[in-house]
Amino acid sequence: MAIQPKKHDMPVQPPQERAHNFNEVALGYAEEIAVSEAQRCLNCKNRPCVSGCPVNIAIPDFITKIKERDYEGAYRTISKSSSLPAVCGRVCPQETQCESKCTLGIKFEPVGIGRLERFAADYHNANCAGEIELPAPNGHKVAVVGSGPSGLTCAGDLAKKGYKVTVFEALHVAGGVLVYGIPEFRLPKEIVKKEVETLKKYGVDIQTNVVIGKTLTVDELFEDGYEAVFIGSGAGLPKFMGIPGESLKGVYSANEFLTRSNLMKAYTKDAQTPIMRAKKVAVVGGGNVAMDAARTALRLGAEVHIIYRRSMEELPARKEEVEHAAEEGIQFDLLRNPVEIIGYNNPDDRRDPKNGFVTGIKVVKCELGEPDAKGRRRPVEIPGSEYVIDTDCVIMAIGTGPNPLIKNTTSGLEVNSHGGIIVEESTGKTSKDGVYAGGDAVTGAATVILAMGAGKTAAKAIDEYLCGGNKNL
Amino acid sequence: MYKIVNKRELNPTVTMMDIYAPLVAKKAQAGQFIILRADDDGERIPLTIAGYDRDGGTVKIIFQIVGGATMRLNRKSAGEYISDFVGPLGCATKTDGLKKVCIIGGGVGCAIALPVAQKLYGQGALVHSIIGFRNKELLILEDEFKACSDKLTVMTDDGSYGRQGVVTVPLKEALESGERYDEVITIGPLIMMKFVVEVTRQYNIPTTVSMNPLMIDGTGMCGGCRLTVGGKTKFACVDGPDFNGFEVDFDEAIARSSMYADFEKRQRDLCCNLFKKEVN
Numbered sequence: 101m102a103i104q105p106k107k108h109d110m111p112v113q114p115p116q117e118r119a120h121n122f123n124e125v126a127l128g129y130a131e132e133i134a135v136s137e138a139q140r141c142l143n144c145k146n147r148p149c150v151s152g153c154p155v156n157i158a159i160p161d162f163i164t165k166i167k168e169r170d171y172e173g174a175y176r177t178i179s180k181s182s183s184l185p186a187v188c189g190r191v192c193p194q195e196t197q198c199e200s201k202c203t204l205g206i207k208f209e210p211v212g213i214g215r216l217e218r219f220a221a222d223y224h225n226a227n228c229a230g231e232i233e234l235p236a237p238n239g240h241k242v243a244v245v246g247s248g249p250s251g252l253t254c255a256g257d258l259a260k261k262g263y264k265v266t267v268f269e270a271l272h273v274a275g276g277v278l279v280y281g282i283p284e285f286r287l288p289k290e291i292v293k294k295e296v297e298t299l300k301k302y303g304v305d306i307q308t309n310v311v312i313g314k315t316l317t318v319d320e321l322f323e324d325g326y327e328a329v330f331i332g333s334g335a336g337l338p339k340f341m342g343i344p345g346e347s348l349k350g351v352y353s354a355n356e357f358l359t360r361s362n363l364m365k366a367y368t369k370d371a372q373t374p375i376m377r378a379k380k381v382a383v384v385g386g387g388n389v390a391m392d393a394a395r396t397a398l399r400l401g402a403e404v405h406i407i408y409r410r411s412m413e414e415l416p417a418r419k420e421e422v423e424h425a426a427e428e429g430i431q432f433d434l435l436r437n438p439v440e441i442i443g444y445n446n447p448d449d450r451r452d453p454k455n456g457f458v459t460g461i462k463v464v465k466c467e468l469g470e471p472d473a474k475g476r477r478r479p480v481e482i483p484g485s486e487y488v489i490d491t492d493c494v495i496m497a498i499g500t501g502p503n504p505l506i507k508n509t510t511s512g513l514e515v516n517s518h519g520g521i522i523v524e525e526s527t528g529k530t531s532k533d534g535v536y537a538g539g540d541a542v543t544g545a546a547t548v549i550l551a552m553g554a555g556k557t558a559a560k561a562i563d564e565y566l567c568g569g570n571k572n573l
Numbered sequence: 574m575y576k577i578v579n580k581r582e583l584n585p586t587v588t589m590m591d592i593y594a595p596l597v598a599k600k601a602q603a604g605q606f607i608i609l610r611a612d613d614d615g616e617r618i619p620l621t622i623a624g625y626d627r628d629g630g631t632v633k634i635i636f637q638i639v640g641g642a643t644m645r646l647n648r649k650s651a652g653e654y655i656s657d658f659v660g661p662l663g664c665a666t667k668t669d670g671l672k673k674v675c676i677i678g679g680g681v682g683c684a685i686a687l688p689v690a691q692k693l694y695g696q697g698a699l700v701h702s703i704i705g706f707r708n709k710e711l712l713i714l715e716d717e718f719k720a721c722s723d724k725l726t727v728m729t730d731d732g733s734y735g736r737q738g739v740v741t742v743p744l745k746e747a748l749e750s751g752e753r754y755d756e757v758i759t760i761g762p763l764i765m766m767k768f769v770v771e772v773t774r775q776y777n778i779p780t781t782v783s784m785n786p787l788m789i790d791g792t793g794m795c796g797g798c799r800l801t802v803g804g805k806t807k808f809a810c811v812d813g814p815d816f817n818g819f820e821v822d823f824d825e826a827i828a829r830s831s832m833y834a835d836f837e838k839r840q841r842d843l844c845c846n847l848f849k850k851e852v853n
Contacts, residue, residue: 270792272610272617272657280790309659311792315596338796340806347806347825349832353796359789364616372616372641373789374836456828503793504811 105208108137110215115427119398122284122367125424126190129212134219138166141211144203149213152201154553155188155253157181159198159213166216175224178217183256183299184249184552186225186291189218191282192549193418225294232301238262240566243326245312245506248276249548250539251332252299253555254562259302261563266326268310271363276334277540278548280363281355281389283396286421289362313505318513318535328534328562331521332555335540336503340496341384345441350376350458354385354393354497361396378402378493382461384438385497386410389545391421393495394430404430405489409437409466409479433489436463437481441494460488500545510535520544528558536562575609575658578631580651583713587637587681588647589623595630597660603688604666604783604815607632608791610657611646618642619788621685621760621814622661632660635684635713641840644848662791663814666758666781668692673699675747675754676722677740677769679761680706683714685783686760687721694721701754702726703743705765709734741768748776756781759818763830767823780818784809786826787833801825 111127112118118125129137141163149159157178165174178185194200194214202210240263244251247269255265273279275292300306310316312333321329338353340346357375360366364373381397383390386408394404406425408415411434415422426432440462446452465485468477502519514522514531521530521537528536538554540546579591597607606621624633638647649655666689674693678686683704694700702722706712707730718725726743727735736743744757753776759769760783773780788798791810798809803820807813 270659271790272659280794309657310596311659311662314662314792315600315660334794337793337808337811340796340799342806347799347801347822347829349829356789356795356797359795364789365614370614372614372645372840374833376832453834456831505793 103204103208104136104140107140107209107212107215108133110212112424115424115429118285119428122399124288125285128222129215129219134166134216135169137212138163138216140204141167142203146203148201148203149198149211152198153181154197154549155181155556157198157217162220163211163213163216166220171220171223172228174216174220175228178220181556182552183253184295185217186221187249187278187287187295188549188552189214189216189221190287190291191547193547195419197549225291232298234303235260235262237264237303238567240264241266241326242562242566243268243321243329244332245318245329246270246276246332246334246539246541247274247296247306248332248334248539248551249278250551250555250558251276251330252296253552254330254332254536254538254559255304256299256302257556257559258562259299259304261567263563263566264303264305266305266307268312268316269306269308270311270333272308273363274306274308276332280359281392282548283358283362283392284367285395285399286392311505313509318506318510318532322534327566328536330528330555330558330562331506331530331535331537331541332539332551333503333506333541335500335545336519337501338496339499339501341438341498343438343440345443345458346496348441348443348458349456350378350493351441352376352493352495354383354389354495355500357393357495358389358396361400367396367400375400376493378491380491381405381493381495382407382438382489382491383495383497384408385499386415386417387497387499387545388417388421388547390495390497391417391425393497395425395428397493397495398428398430402493405433405491406430407433407436407438407461407463407489409435410477411435411468414476433463435466435468435479437466437479438463438494439486442488458492458494460490461494462486462488500540502544503541506541518544526557527561528554529561534565574654574656576654577649577651578629580649583635584711586711587635587684587713589633589635589684591626591631591633592655592658593630594632594658594660597632597658598625598627598630601625601632601661602665603668603692604685605661605663606785606791606814607634607658607660607662608788609634609646609655609659611642611649611655613656615645615656616642617657617789617791618646619662619785619791619810621783621785622688623684624688632658635681637681639841640837641844644841644844648848659791663810664812666692666783666815668696668698671698671755673753673755675701675703675744675757677744677757677759677761678702678704678718679740679759679765680711681713682761682765682783683718686758687714687717689758689760690718691721694723699723701747701752703728703740705729705740705761706734707731739768740765741772744769745772748772748778754778759783763823763827766818767827770818770821770823774819781815782818782821783814784816784821784826785814786829
């Protein structure tokens with residue numbers, strides 16, 4: 101049988117329609133499409149895709165199960181390695197990971213591994229009651245700080261080995277960036293909730309409203325009988341550019357804008373938390389977070405411009421997100437760098453309610469110069485090319501800095517010059533005995549799957565630390 | 574879920590609650606704050622801690638009923654539960670080494686000034702307190718302040734109780750007559766704190782202000798609570814809420830605080846109508 105050269109398309113909501121709602125954009129493969137896509141897998145011997153996966157899912161094995169129409173079997177295969185299959189199938193950058201290594205991809209398009217993963221997970225969530233085999237408790241207690249992707253993964257892996265795991269979450273709901281950061285239209289919150297419920301079935305105790313570093317300290321966790329602690333507290337304070345006007349009304353960090361919309365549901369009609377319903381929004385930055393903020397603003401009814409200082413080629417966001425954003429009508433003002441945010445000021449009436457609100461953003465045009473240390477061509481400003489883009493809202497999506505809470509309250513925990521916790525890469529071990537860390541708290545802003553990989557690595561190391569790694573496997 | 578152990582109306586617009594939250598009570602210090610949600614779909618409300626009982630496991634909050642979220646909170650009775658209560662957040666007020674201080678509270682800000690006054694009084698400092706309100710009806714915590722102040726001056730805008738005038742009047746008088754403080758600590762409306770700082774700056778008396786900007790997570794993630802302090806961006810939730818008053822850009826903070834004025838008004842009207850209907 102000849103191999104179909106292209107991946108089966110992912111059915112999506114039409115752009116004109118989805119630009120006005122928060123429902124999921126990608127609709128998922130139907131059963132027959134999934135089986136047909138699975139048949140594209142060559143089941144090659146050296147399985148390069150597995151090494152491209154930060155959590156080493158046995159990809160050809162689960163795809164084989166889909167071929168055999170054993171979807172629950174496919175799910176079980178995935179969940180041996182991943183605690184959050186329905187999440188990864190949606191938000192992983194497969195094109196730079198598993199799919200980038202696919203043998204089929206040398207000649208044709210690679211197998212749609214992410215789409216198949218999502219299919220298996222969604223099938224499981226829709227059709228299986230989720231009876232699970234509880235592991236025998238091994239008597240050890242581990243604390244996990246933060247319920248984002250790294251924390252949930254670490255907790256899940258340890259719970260499956262019989263550890264008594266407690267996850268401490270600062271917010272009122274579990275999920276970390278999966279609930280406050282990634283929008284509903286990319287990752288429905290019901291899915292996150294289900295994944296969290298699954299972990300609870302494994303005996304993971306999730307304590308919301310506990311801020312480690314404030315409510316309790318890492319040292320106190322040890323006093324309370326936890327034998328190891330994993331810190332997956334995520335990224336910290338949002339960065340601003342340091343240009344004039346960043347304190348005007350209508351300037352948000354992407355974190356704030358997304359948190360208002362996602363966590364606090366400000367996009368719904370009856371929400372009690374406000375969000376600005378701007379006519380025109382400028383999003384500064386070119387990463388996945390910038391795309392999420394832009395597409396959220398669009399759905400709230402705005403005309404949206406992305407301002408990025410390099411060109412389309414250097415945009416760090418996932419290709420699919422950029423394509424989706426462009427299809428939905430988001431405009432890319434590339435090779436532009438903001439120099440000032442301009443606000444309304446009525447000198448004759450200090451009580452004018454429009455005073456202090458954003459009216460525009462002044463940008464300077466750039467051209468690409470020599471490559472920088474990372475090999476990306478450096479933007480060079482063109483003198484005298486400044487002009488003003490009218491806008492009533494500016495969202496800064498230029499990254500995050502460290503969160504000082506845990507560093508400041510944990511004795512013997514070393515951090516680097518960026519405030520990231522220093523760890524041994526192969527284990528996640530920090531400078532403090534029994535303390536492990538991973539995810540954005542270590543690396544600064546990165547992806548969900550890298551954080552999950554770090555959570556997994558740390559879980560393995562914690563198991564070795566407490567049980568010699570073999571007692572309960 | 575967190576139980577409302579005790580509830581008392583301090584005046585028609587200000588309510589006090591003791592919330593059972595033993596982990597928070599164990600750590601709470603004067604100057605820190607908590608974030609609560611009254612209901613599952615509620616807004617996150619940041620409130621500075623008004624007191625705590627470590628043995629009883631309760632934290633005292635005092636809030637002004639200003640908008641939809643606080644109206645909803647105020648409808649809960651003692652014995653009922655609120656959905657979320659997290660803290661203690663932010664940094665405690667620094668009181669080390671202070672021998673003589675002036676505490677200036679305005680309106681509901683007095684609720685937050687009180688534990689600071691109590692702490693300083695308890696550690697042997699000489700405490701002069703000035704508390705100000707719009708009128709007699711809105712006066713709160715007078716007896717409590719009396720108990721922890723070497724001198725207490727009560728001001729009302731309309732003169733219906735205590736002295737007539739704003740809090741900066743007695744402050745200025747004291748400083749003019751040669752009174753000197755190691756520090757002035759002021760908590761209240763932004764405009765009041767701004768004017769207090771204008772007075773103390775002339776005498777170069779170190780002045781701490783407690784800022785309560787708009788906030789969501791309160792743990793250093795969203796950046797909504799940013800302020801300009803000494804020309805730098807600071808985050809009230811992790812760097813504050815206390816700041817050096819001489820360095821705070823009050824005009825900017827005042828402008829930012831009205832970002833959602835329209836939304837807040839709509840929420841307030843909505844709640845008023847809704848709750849009125851239920852009563853009828």
